[in-house]
Amino acid sequence: MVKLRINGRAEELDVDGEMPLLWALRDELGLMGTKYGCGIAQCGACTVHVDGEPVRSCVTPVTQVAGKEVRTIEGLSPDGGHPVQRAWVAEQVPQCGFWQSGQILSAAALLEREPRPDDAAIDEAMKGILCRCGTYSRVRAAVKRAGREMAGEVDDG
């Protein structure tokens, strides 16, 4: 039995301890918001938070996160109202949307660390999340917008 905390809930899974967290989330717990894109930590689609830090769940054995707090896109906000999600809507970031949860969770982790990141910090934090639709310009704009909102600045734009 592996004991996990996922989005604030205690879960017990009877799985091989080597099973990557990604597949524990998707196949065992039915949390489908976290995506499989490459399986080798090259695309970032599977990014979740482990104790607030962005982690590639496709290469993280489930035992490694036992006792830690895992947050997925489903747990980011109850209603899509996290500042990053709102900024993603305002900037109309998604196209196909498949790697969205990896991008949004990476952005949320960045902004919790550094509410007003400059371009270089955004590039550094977000470059590992690939996007084949080419939403990158809008990702940059949305990260900045969310940062302004999280910093409590009024944003009419």
Next chain:
Amino acid sequence: MAEQATGISRRGFLKASATAGGAFLLGFHLPVLARGMDQEAVEAAFSPNAWVRIEPDGDVTVLVGSSEMGQGVMTAIPMLLAEELDADWQRVRAEFAPADAAYTNPIIGQQLTGGSTAVRGFWRPVREAGAAAREMLVAAAAGRWGVDAAACTVESGVVRHDASGRSAGFGELAAAAAEQPVPDSVFLKDPDQFTLLGRPAERLDVPQKVTGEALFGQDVQVPGAWVASIEHPPVFGGKVKRWDGSKSRQINGVNEILEVESGVSVLADGFWKATKGREALEVEWDLGPNAGVGSEDIRGRFRRAVGGGTTVRKEGQGAAGGRSASKTLEADYEVPFLAHACMEPMNCTADVRADGCDVWVPTQAQTRTQQTAMAVTGLPKEKVRVHTTFLGGGFGRRSEQDFVREAVDLSQRVGRPIKLMWTREDDIRHDYYRPATYNRFAGAVDDDGMPVLWSHGIAGPSIMSRVSPSAVKNGVDNTSVEGAANLPYSIPDLEVRYALVDTPVPVGFWRSVGSSQNAFVTECFLDELAALGGRDPFQVRRALLADRPRHKRVLERAAEAIGWDNGPPKGRHRGIAVAKSFGSYAAQAAEVSVEAGEVRVHRVTCAIDCGRVVNPDTIRAQMESGIVYGLTAALKGAITLKDGRVEQSNFHDYRLLALDEMPEVEVDIIDSEADPGGVGEPGTPPIAPAVANAVFAATGKPVRRLPIRLA
């Protein structure tokens, strides 16, 4: 003047039906809608045609038969309908339609999303459907109030009669609207009257995409389903010789191992367990005749064939011309095979039972998916239901049916639902690739430095010879020569030849198809001719496009936006390119620097003339998207073969452009009254030549091969 569309009901496109509970359905596909929906909901709703359902509470649901792969069709189609319906956009939602003839794209003749055709194909029929529904709602209101329908107006989902002060929402009128005769003709709005079209609208699919709720194929959960992972032959055309699954069977969660047409499949209680089972599988392959083939062999075949084949266009004296030439130039250009690398690896979930088959799949091609499942199962059409999910990228790859065939076959064999999931490695190694081609140019300029001769020979494989052999005429596949045969420049002696060369590598439609490589080779060779003549590449194009006003305008706008006439800032270099594809005209100017052997693209300006605009924000997004897709091809992409095997396997060796490499992109949309052109693909062709031409400007060495390598 408003445009009148007549003969609507005679064409059978819109046919009204009332259901027992007063719901209003218009169209011969009523049974299809009813099947897919809760019967009570059907009876309470007003569904005047295949495209729209109006609930008693006034919600308007538009059924979208095209696939949403990021290009915004799930918003564009509802905009077309809502415009003519005069619906309240805030109450409009979108739903995926089933596979049905009602959603056949008139340009393609199938329910298929490709070739940037959705808005082009449905521009009229969907607006007509909206206008007919509106007219029936108005007739219902006029009948109820005893007033003249012509005296009623509609705005934001409310019908009004100003003289009597009466008004009613669409929801209240739904049941009565169902009783109205379908109009034989409707008036479409004059574009001046548009309130939705041409203005930026938020995408209807974004809210569910930011919460993780949007359902992709990968996310389909069917009770009792096993996950399947298939070990495919390592070489194209290889077959299973013998296999041993005894070690795989010992893995916890592995339920079954089966040899299938395309390889050996492991069926397990989840993806990870299935791939574990696959790793333990022992398979001996009959590698077949392609086991020794490498990229250089294929290149050799192309080189031997290039210049031969069929002449697809000839002007003046053709390749034998150029008598007024003062300088001549020959150059060979080549592009590699490319994988689509959709973000979501291929997958399909199928449930085949004696009484029918359900297929849940991120597909671009519902008609083909239905036909594939019919062929595998022998079931009739009405028993094969296709449920389209969101697509994690499509780019042409998801018009193929290999993964559908595998899933349906497996489900039929084991008698339970099967969720087939490819790994990223499967996806990169078993694609239908963008064709590699080899090109031989000869050109000349006159004393004024203007091009007077253009001879272009293409050698490469054919997509259509597999997909639709009858489309290959006289040895020419139009998808191989588009973007080359229709070279827009006025050059007196011009010839384009194509030699079809088969290779073992399967090829398919890849975003912008032939134009993806032909824009690169032609627009770069044009820059070489400009340099040969000592002329500015932008000004040469302008002069050669004197009678091509739409090409010329986008070219000028892209040049103006980047400040072409003022020259680049220090350390930067510029290139420009223009291409017409899929009914639209796009030009891009790129600003690059070349430092320490690295090309960095800093800025791109893009002008697009795609005719009438539906959603300008989507057009901007699609230009950004096409540029990024094309930049990956220009700077990184190559699929190579060694010993018959694809050498690349995942994103570490088939790299994609990353966020920190994203240039600043400015998009200028030309105001146009022409019918809509495509939007999903036309942004891709110009970027590779624009960047390559900028590198040529920087280094003085032409870029004749992709991806760009400076060595």
